[in-house]
Amino acid sequence: MASRHDLHDHAVHHGACGCGLGLPRLSRRAVLAGGMAAVAAAGLAGCAQNPATGRSSFTGFSDISDDVAVGRREHPKLLEAFGGAYEDRRLQAYVDGILRRMVPYTEYPDLPYEITIANTPIVNAFALPGGKITLTRGLLAMASNEAEVAGVVAHEMGHVTARHSAERQGAGMVAQLGAVLLGAVTGSSEIANLASFGAQAYLQSYSREQELEADMLGVRYMTRAGYDPDAMTTFLATLGDQARLDARMMGRDPAAVDQYNIMATHPRSVERVQQAMQLAEAARPADPVVAREAYLNTISGMLFGDDPEQGLVLGQRFVHPDLRFAYEVPDGFRLMNAPDKVVAQHPEGAAIVMDMGASRTDDPADYLRGWMRGARVMNLERIRVNGLPAATAALQVQSRQGPMRAQAVVLPAAQRGRMIRFLFLAPPNAFGRFDEGFRRTTYSIRHLSPAEAAEVEPLRLLVTEVRPGDTVRGLSAGLPYGRWNDEWFRLLNDMQLNDGLRPGDMVKIVAR
Ligand SMILES: [Zn+2]
Structure with missing residues (x-):
């Protein structure tokens, strides 16, 4: 089989179809994506001129339709x-x-x-x-x-x-x-799934x-x-x-x-x-x-930030009113709400990943054993988190970035038959620094009462007129970014750092 380098040279050679100017060079990626078939087809392709760019199109063998x-x-x-x-x-x-x-x-x-x-x-x-x-x-x-x-x-x-x-x-x-950040390998495919977050x-x-x-x-x-x-x-x-x-x-x-x-x-x-x-x-x-x-x-009226149906990131807090639970991650972690999991990443390589799994048992320790089957598990313990039975264990994870130390935590969801699952990850030599923050996150996990869940309303972008006496501080108060609210407000409203508010102007604010 030809090496990547050979393929590339080959393609460029065949790509010179000799019609028109400004033929774009075929990227190695394009060649790799299409393999030899693309290379062969490219040699046969006609060189139609694209009326938008005026260039001879070397997208191959296909036309825009x-x-x-x-x-x-x-x-x-x-x-x-x-x-x-x-x-x-x-x-x-x-x-x-x-x-x-x-x-x-x-x-x-x-x-x-x-x-x-x-x-x-x-x-x-x-x-x-x-x-x-x-x-x-x-x-x-x-x-x-x-x-x-x-x-x-x-x-x-x-x-x-x-x-x-x-x-x-x-x-x-x-x-x-697949996993860009962590191509994790453990003995357990389920754990690997959760650990393999990323793009x-x-x-x-x-x-x-x-x-x-x-x-x-x-x-x-x-x-x-x-x-x-x-x-x-x-x-x-x-x-x-x-x-x-x-x-x-x-x-x-x-x-x-x-x-x-x-x-x-x-x-x-x-x-x-x-x-x-x-x-x-x-x-x-x-x-x-x-x-x-x-x-x-x-x-005006458009949802701002996360849709509560998918769970809300509110600064360092994650709240899911439909699934009725909430937790908090330490400063320095940034929460991101992906379709199937919630990931909080720290710039120094630590991460807190959360998802939910279907469970046939109500006992989190039993569940954790099954979940981690095949992995090398250490120190499985039962703990209590805000009145809920929970289980935790340590394990090693192999990732593309090298070995990672992980701590798994499982506790029952508000809905029967489901478990909330956490994986706390950090490089082994850095785990100690994050350990306390990981513990605080663990003990912040709690169920929301139906009344609390009903109170979680989405944030909306509203357009309003500036009134005399309004301040940036006051108008930005509904934003969910804490000490960054002022800057966010200015950004949303095309205001420079020293720009003042003018009564009568339309501004975007965020409110429940
Ligand atoms: Zn673009």
Whole structure:
């Protein structure tokens, strides 16, 4: 079998189909994804010119109509990984309107473009081949006007018409790469499952060249449709600030953007977007559409943060009103609510992972023995946690990052036949430092009474008018980010550090 290196050289050689200029180099990834079949087919492929990019398309052997099937296949996977669809008819109609306004100006107006709003606070936007575009409600919360959303949609349409996903990796956009953070091996497959958290849907980022091209095309589409192209740079600045604030809240280097954030999957800078604007040579609309008030009125009432049906992250607390339990993680850990588990990660390699399992026994010690069957278990003990019977044991886990020490804790859920399961993980030499925090988390786990659960209401983004005497402190009080509330409020409202509030202005606030 050919080595990777051989495959690469082989592909580049055959890729020189000799028609047109600016043939993009076939990436090694694309070759590996398609294997030898792709290489062979590439040699035979015609070189149709893409009307959006003017480049000879070397996406192979397929044309853009084949992208539609790929997008249809990948879309449910993408949506599942990002909270499912957020159902809000008014908001949906509004973003559909933005899309429809621009479609006639693309080079492929007949593609079945479609926007889905993903029910997640993650800030991102995705384009699948063939025209399926996903905007997260986290992203919609950050935008301050219709033109900013139009800029994102237009940029995603640019990825579609330039066929970047197809160029990138042939077919699979949502690569199920399994565990990115921890490829854990224990003797117990169930424990390994829980320990192997990480990117469930690993999203590849575009190259900077593809980003520039998507921006050029996006500027073209949005200006032709009458939108103010400056919204693309203003919103990118907001998104960059959001990614940096997020990193600081996690105790990370502000430049270390979360892998799920739009700044990671779409690596752009304001300077590059300005360059794209010049390259696009698009005529500025005479009376460009911004539509701030209409947009703010439409997003007012939208869920903010997690959907309680999926459990809520409230700073260091996780509360699940439907499953009726809550717990707290120590400072420095960042809680993330994935579809099948809740992960709290510490920048120094420790993690607290939680999920639920079906159980035939009411005895947590019995359950723990079964759960860990096959693993090397040490010191299994029965404990009591807030009046509930619980069991705990230590074990070793092999991960891609080396050996990890783990402590498992199991206790019954409020619903019969289910167990709440925790795994506390840290590198062996660091476990001691985290041990006390792990214990505090263990003893913070409790059931919620039905009345307490009923009190957990979702946070909503509301748009309100600033009144005389209002302060940033006061207006930001409903945000769930504690000492970061002021900064978050400024970010949501495009306010610089020293900007004051002006009575009569519309601002976004967060409230129950
Ligand atoms: Zn992009």
